[in-house]
Every structure is written in C-alpha cells, then in structure tokens.
Amino acid sequence: MIIEKIKESRFTPEVFDIETFGTAFSDHMLLCWYKDGKWGEPIIKPYGKLDFTPAISVGHYGQGIFEGMKAYKGSNGDVYLFRPEKNFERLNKSAVRLDMPEIPEHIFMDGLKALVDLDRQWVPATHGMSLYLRPVMFATEEAITARSSNEYLFAILTAVAPNYYNKPLSVKIADRYSRAANGGVGFAKAAGNYAGSFYPTHLAREEGYDQVVWTDDATHTFIEEAGTMNVMVRIGDKLITAPTSERILDGVTRDSMLQLATKLGIEVEVRKITVQEVYDAHKSGELKEVFGVGTAVVVNNYVAVGYGDERLELPLLSPEESYGQILKKNLVDLQMGVSEDPFGWRVKVEENLVEA
Incomplete structure (x- = not known):
C-alpha cells in the first residue's frame, strides 16, 4: 500500500461542532484503480479532487455502488469499527449485480483500517458522534458506449458525523x-x-x-x-x-x-x-x-x-418506554465500547498501522 501523508493536517477541534452530515471530510482518502482486468496497488493520499472528463462511464450508465460505515472512539481513546465484514460482503454483492469487479478483501479491510488509523484524530469521542466511512466504487472508463465499463475506481472517504437527524x-x-x-x-x-x-x-x-x-x-x-x-x-x-x-x-x-x-x-x-x-x-x-x-x-x-x-x-414515548430509543442506546453503547460486546461485532483499529 502506498502512503502519501498530508503536509499539514486540516483538523481543528471545531470540526466536531458541525451540524451538517457528510461535509467535513478528513485529511486522507484511499484510492484503488481497476484496469486491464485487475486491481492495482491501493494508495492513501490527501483528500482532494480527481481528474475526469464528461465521458466518464458512471455519468452515463450508472455503474456506481457504495457502503455506509462508521468509526467510533471509546472513552479510553480506542477506535473501533462495527461489523466491517458485513459491509465488505454487501459491497461485493452489489458489484456482482451491477456487473462490476469484486474488490479483494485485503484492499477493503487493510485499506479501511490503515485510513482510519491515519486519521484517528478525526474520530470524535463525544457519545453518539462518529467518523462516517464511505467506501464507493464507480465506472471510470472514458467511453459512452452502452456496456459495462472496463475501468473502475474504488475509494474510501471519511467525514465527521454529527447526529444525522436532530428532530423526529x-x-x-x-x-x-x-x-x-x-x-x-x-x-x-x-x-x-x-x-x-x-x-x-x-x-x-x-x-x-x-x-x-x-x-x-x-x-x-x-x-x-x-x-x-x-x-x-x-x-x-x-x-x-x-x-x-x-x-x-x-x-x-x-x-x-x-x-x-x-x-x-x-x-x-x-x-x-x-x-x-x-x-x-x-x-x-x-x-x-x-x-x-x-x-x-x-x-x-x-x-x-x-x-x-x-x-x-x-x-x-419516553426514552425508557420507546423500543427505538432503547435499542439505539444499547447499540451506540456497544459501538463506542461503553458496554460489553457479546456478539463480537466491535473491531478495534490498532494504532500505528501506517508507518511514520
């Protein structure tokens, strides 16, 4: 895996005050290109723009899929993922249905953990907040022929996630x-x-x-x-x-x-x-x-x-009466390491996965 670290982090503590979902992106992103029938080497680099033409295949024929995940920070500073294998399996299930190449597990899992480790300061410790993780794959071939693309980009980007809805x-x-x-x-x-x-x-x-x-x-x-x-x-x-x-x-x-x-x-x-x-x-x-x-x-x-x-x-209903709120509290407590995890769902992101 290639690592290109940002020269100066854009992180400030004020980012955790954000109220809009999906707009405060962290320092880095993961990219991996599919071309000539195989996946290339993944790269983690500073988050930013990419260069495409209006002929990019996804813009015409819609071969685009994604996942939604989160990283959580416990009170002890540990960072966790939640059931990432389920998202990996579902992404590839989506890929098969849209006639796209499946992503190898090592690219998805190792890349995800390395990216979250590198940007772990962006994971809020506030209960109920998290770092949203967006794995996405889309067709990138420069062609407007009505067929499956021959080229794709797999990417993972992350953004600070406040409470998604602040009202019922x-x-x-x-x-x-x-x-x-x-x-x-x-x-x-x-x-x-x-x-x-x-x-x-x-x-x-x-x-x-x-x-x-x-x-x-x-x-x-x-x-x-x-x-x-x-x-x-x-x-x-x-x-x-x-x-x-x-x-x-x-x-x-x-x-x-x-x-x-x-x-x-x-x-x-x-x-x-x-x-x-x-x-x-x-x-x-x-x-x-x-x-x-x-x-x-x-x-x-x-x-x-x-x-x-x-x-x-x-x-x-009160929080004590509502099944929805009872389940939410129990799930978030488990995700953030507040409570025990009898299901084995919580996956710790080890530190220093990415060399300095």
Whole structure:
C-alpha cells in the first residue's frame, strides 16, 4: 500500500461542532484503480479532487455502488469499527449485480483500517458522534458506449458525523411511486436507487412530510423501507419488520437491532406487514412506534405517518418506554465500547498501522 501523508493536517477541534452530515471530510482518502482486468496497488493520499472528463462511464450508465460505515472512539481513546465484514460482503454483492469487479478483501479491510488509523484524530469521542466511512466504487472508463465499463475506481472517504437527524420525522406512505421492483437492484446499495427516490421525497415534502415509506411495487399494500432506512413497526409490545428480499436492502443496523431486541427480551417478528395492518393498529391504539434504522441515523422515531389524505399521529414515548430509543442506546453503547460486546461485532483499529 502506498502512503502519501498530508503536509499539514486540516483538523481543528471545531470540526466536531458541525451540524451538517457528510461535509467535513478528513485529511486522507484511499484510492484503488481497476484496469486491464485487475486491481492495482491501493494508495492513501490527501483528500482532494480527481481528474475526469464528461465521458466518464458512471455519468452515463450508472455503474456506481457504495457502503455506509462508521468509526467510533471509546472513552479510553480506542477506535473501533462495527461489523466491517458485513459491509465488505454487501459491497461485493452489489458489484456482482451491477456487473462490476469484486474488490479483494485485503484492499477493503487493510485499506479501511490503515485510513482510519491515519486519521484517528478525526474520530470524535463525544457519545453518539462518529467518523462516517464511505467506501464507493464507480465506472471510470472514458467511453459512452452502452456496456459495462472496463475501468473502475474504488475509494474510501471519511467525514465527521454529527447526529444525522436532530428532530423526529414524519413520513408519507407511498401509493404510486416505487423504490424497487422484483428482478431489479433494490437489494444492492446502488447509486441509482437513491436518485430515483428524490422526486417522490420532494413531493412528500410538499405535503408536509420529511420522507417516504416505500411499499411493494405491485400492489403498494406491503411496507418495505422508509427513506434511506429499514423500517420497524411496534404494535403492542411486538416489533415487526419486513424480511429482506431482492427489493429490500439487507441493512447492517437492521440485523444488529433484531439481534439486540431478541437479547433484550423484546418479541420480534420478521414478516410481511401491510399498510392496512398499520392503519388498523393506529385506529385501535395499538400502534406504539414506527421508526427507521440505518448506519447514518441509527434510529429515528417517526411522529406521524401519512396514509392517503390522513395524517396518523404517533404517541411520544419516553426514552425508557420507546423500543427505538432503547435499542439505539444499547447499540451506540456497544459501538463506542461503553458496554460489553457479546456478539463480537466491535473491531478495534490498532494504532500505528501506517508507518511514520
């Protein structure tokens, strides 16, 4: 691995006061190019601009995938990753679906750890904050031929992550637009999945909502995801979430929450859930919570759900009563080394992986 260190760090403690997600980038980035049928040697260098022409393949045919991860700093100064092997596996699953080359494990894992070690001062120690990690791969061939690219760039960039949402959100259940369809790329973390969601989200905001709860493409009767997150519904004392499928992203946070909930004695059901079931539960007073879970947000409890012309207001539960907030606290405590890790999810980033 080639290392080119920044001459003078851009870090200042004030960066931890940032309130905007994904704009305060750390000193370094990792780059690795795929050309002539093989991956080259990865390089860590100062974060900055790259040189491309308007003919770059990803801009025309959309071969772009990414992952979302975080690095955490414990009270003792140790820095941790969280289940990085899951993101590695999912990135390559996305690559296969978009006919892109799989990234070797040593480039992903060793590069990720070296990059985080080099920029460990950028990892905030404040509870609930983190350094967001964005592995990304996209087609770079200078060609506007409609085919899979012959050249790609794998990169990892990092940015200080404050609390992603500082207020509870309201969501509108989709009854026309769809996020994904059978046979499509809904299970992949593909750039186009997000591009296609922006317009329906814009329409929802015009109606006074923050995000969209996505439903199945065929009938719009089954709840699948919410915004950029997996969605969980609490009816009575039971936590329900949809099973993953070729339409639904297999979220790392989702999987972790389900395992944590079971360990905490919360009854969990992974099954299809209809919009009508949620509506009826609200009318009967049994709908206690609806919340989204994901790497960036961790958990966001919704205050209202839009269904047709109706706005279903949700009860405001205390942190001690809310399953969403209980699970969030337990997960963040585990991620930051505050509590024990019975699952073996926490991966310590050793110091001085990169020679001075």
